[in-house]
Amino acid sequence: MAWTGNVLRVNLTERTCSKEPLNKDWALSYLGQRGLATKYLTEEIDPKIDALSPDNKLIMATGPLTGTPASTAGRYSVITKSPLTGTVACSNSGGFIGMEFKNAGWDMIIFEGKASSPVYLYLENEKAQLLPADEIWGQSVWQADEWLHNRHQDPLLRIAAVGRSAEQGCLFSGIINDLHRTAGRSGVGTVMASKNLKAVAVRGTRGVGNIKDPVAFMQAVNAGKKVLAEGPVTAEGLPTYGTQVLMNVINEVGAMPTRNFKDVQFEGAAKISAEAMHEPRPSDGKPNLVTNAACFGCTIACGRISTIAGGHFTITNKPQYRGASGGLEYEAAWALGSDTGVDDLDALTYVNFLCNEDGMDPISLGSTIAAAMELYESGAITIEQTGGIELKFGSAEALVKLTELTAKGEGFGREIGLGSKRLCEKYGRPELSMTVKGQEFPAYDPRGIQGMGLAYATSNRGACHLRGYTVSSEIMGLPEKTDPLITDGKAALVKAFQDATAAVDSAGLCVFSTFSWTMADIAPQIAAACDGDWTVDSLLETGERIWNLERKFNLDAGLTGADDNLPERLLKEAAKTGPAKGKVNDLAKMLPEYYQLRGWTADGIPKAETLSRLSV
């Protein structure tokens, strides 16, 4: 129960859509969304395939709680093999389309093959059709969204689409839904575009029911909402400031990667912070932030809706960017701002709009531009190669120009679209790429937050903060405070966060709920909704099972323990300022203990007894 029990299989090569029953045994072992779809993926594709070949599959999956009033349960994920990292990719998005899939009666949609010409999937409850998308191929997500709403004369359609960057092969393109929500990381949009699939338009009116014990469920849901309404981060910090609440905090603790991780504190942080987004600006007396906004069913509402100051150079003669749209989250503000040294809030907001309009992951985009800036300043890239762009740290003009080019796959933007690893390799300076397994780092310097170094090195999708967010413990003291500058106990902490997060994702919940919820708040909601025996322990074991399944996929794809590493800069160049001054990341002190706690060999391979214990 709570699952709809239906899977939609869309064969793009044959242009067929067929319904099949959900594998309930797998659902009871892997819960839903991230875990369950990864199970499907590992059973259906050879991990060694080329991620951009028709042999790859792309799964859009909801969790059992998606579409219910459990707070934050509006999420869906896209699971596929990543073209950026060669690992399993699982990119999670909020907004409303996950709920709509569920209301249309589907737990997941599996796309396979490749269409011979551009198509989109139109889904109205049971009715699934592949329709021609030639008219919107070559258009931005925002243009495609408008066209689809007009074509179907249905303002209630929910749409997920890829932008021009994905069509042009940018390796970090995401899938945008509801105009400004993104399954952002690891190039899942690039895979979608490689299949000639431009968009999914869905309308569901069947409702989400099938709750195992509705009375117990509503009690658990209401209790959960109350906890979120009383927790300081979920009740105050996130609604008021969004994730940007972290900008000044992380800068103060000296863990704000700046100018491609050359520095760990950014002198311009205050100018691009949450507080700055609240300040009335000189041009029109209005703040950057218009309002906060919720994803479906979320009682936190951390989303930002922003405008760009009238008269700012980015929107001269561009009236289409003068309205409000999705504003800066911390990760985007950091990657596009601190990491490139740009402190112009309006320029960052504009670039963020472009990331939404054409489906680029702002973390990878900002980080790759930052790497390009260092390549340029060190002479590895010349102004002839950039097409005349002066790629200097701190240049808002360069950031804006390169983003516009990358969005359309033009000029030097095509090279930015390769991502930091391939770009730095191409220009002979691989050590300047701040990546793990080919994916760019997010906004926490592991010299100042030791546990994050291990979390990045071992993340199953390459560098990522959402696989094990030990920042919560090391900086915010949730659920309990640990010292960010020491390595003791971090192996266990990382493992605990990784396992819990895999379970939270797989339920269809948002990981931000865990700033107030513990697994003891989450388990009763899942247990009341779903068949099976869902307790704190069984959820953590499920998370561990998922983690090992993802790991196994990556090893089968050809990765090894040697890929659980960090760039030399973080291991050898000490932080220059702040509380972490003089520190590097001590990954080597944490990794062997982590492998041991995981039940893996010294080479990072899950032991047979571990896989057997978890029934992987």
Add this chain to the structure above:
Amino acid sequence: MLKSLQIEPEKCTGCLQCELACSYHHEGVFNPSKSRIKVFTFHHEGRFAPYTCTQCAEAWCLHTCPVEAITVNLTTGAKEVAVEQCVGCKVCTIACPFGTINYQVETGKVAKCDLCGGDPECAKACPTSAITYVDAEQTGYQRMRAHAAQSIKSL
């Protein structure tokens, strides 16, 4: 005391908890498309607006119904649809100036807000108090109070 739903759009975050609560109460499933209260998103303005029946005193839906399927609940003041009486002619949906009474294909009847018998689920589910259930004669109370607070600042 007669009460009214009071909606303050500036507090709404667009989460749709109200739509879930409404549809669950009335239909037994979580289904925004069946909700009698709707949240409208004005993306480029960055605004959200919940909207539902205001329970007009002179209710046009009630007056226009040819089979007298819409009646006043004297306790709550809600204009309620007697489902067994409704013939699905949809005249009320044309008469309502606000669009807040709508036809349901599955049942062949119309549906509208009935204030949940005096304990509206949408108000209870709203996390930001954008929807509250207040004294029908004092719906302006909070707004008046806010303006009063403004005025004492200049004293």
